[in-house]
Amino acid sequence: MLRIAIIGSGPAGCYLADQLLRLLPNSSIDVLERLPVPFGLVRYGVAPDHQGTKAIARVLDRALSRDGVGFFGNVEVGRDVRLDELMSLHDAVVLATGATSDRRLGIPGEELPGVVGSSAFTGWYNGRPESQPPPAHGVRSAVIIGNGNVAIDVVRVLAKCPAELAGSDLSSEATAWLQAQPIETIHMVGRRGAADARFTGHEIDKLGTLQRAGPFVVDPAGLVGESAVLETLRRFASENRTTPVTINFHFNLTPTAFLGDGPLRAVQFRSAEEGVVELPAELAITCIGYEAVACCDVTTQNGVFPNQDGKIRDRLYVVGWAKRGPSGTIPTNRVEAQQVAQKIAQEVNTSNRVGGSGLRQLLDQRQVRWVDYAAWHHIDAAELARAGEGRSRQKFVTVAAMLEAAQLLPLRRA
């Protein structure tokens, strides 16, 4: 019987738990999660109006519910338990901690109020504990930097009217903030041409169907080539919808500075053809990718944990964005989990380590208020029950509120 700890309960961690149990039905898997609630990026990254994608949480939940899997929510490695302690309790430990830190542009003005990274912004509109509203008010013009699907999510959430967000689980704080902004223009800016954009045809297509916002291509002559994205952009360029909000598509603009004395006033770009270009903005959101952060003594290089096909060192493995960087779709994690599970099954030997019972004992000794699978379902049920009209779920946005809903006993006994 192998005893394995997985740090992180997002898609990468849950798919790995599932694959390990398929390969090694007698193994015992402990899934640790920093927050009291599971599912990582599915809960806090996927856009609130993409409930179809968020429904994958049901599949991930099934993995956590299986015999042989223990969920340890509200347990932060480095705060509540050390990595070396987990290594001594388990035969193998896997980092499934994702890429949680925003990549930075490294240009002047990045610290100005009004400049926000997409992890911070999407976490906030998804109600992630400890997240802050964007430090910007009276936003008439927003600049979104990056041409990936995250940039499209951000543009869409800014562009939609309240009725279009019905049925989502957008936090009430975010709903109120968005409604208060007199937004007129959203600039979506790519540093390369339209043919090199990384967003998908399906996602960009949706920007042409919004109620109060319409797309506008700033330089239609630059739309050269054949692809689903280019076809959609050419269609956008040929339609002349007049809408209260305009989504301007700019290409071949490299960001060079955020400008403002105090709050953000504009974003400056360099263009090969036009020289310096300035776009006015009270809010700028950089959607340029994410980096993994160190876990105890295990450090990252170029935004990932250096690894050989998922192996960091003897008995220590990595999956998901922490392994390969922020790329691929949610199902990419399932395929990768199969490969890493096979590697673990081939390489790791059983021993007399105690696994979950030892972890429970350690956490209880330290009086950590950890959340098990049943307690997570108390939180889940409470969030669904308080959703109210027009919302699929009303998340708790503080750890304290989650723990209260979890109905934890004062201290668990191992």
Ligand code: NAP
């Ligand atoms: P992404 O697809 O890698 O896009 C990042 C964008 O940032 C690219 O346009 C990139 O330009 C740009 N960029 C990077 N560094 C830059 C810099 N220094 N200056 C200006 N621009 C810079 O990443 P993402 O949008 O964060 O998405 C991450 C993953 O999640 C992707 O696999 C994505 O498909 C997936 N996702 C999927 C969905 C969905 O299916 N609905 C939704 C959200 C996310 P270059 O191309 O020039 O490097």
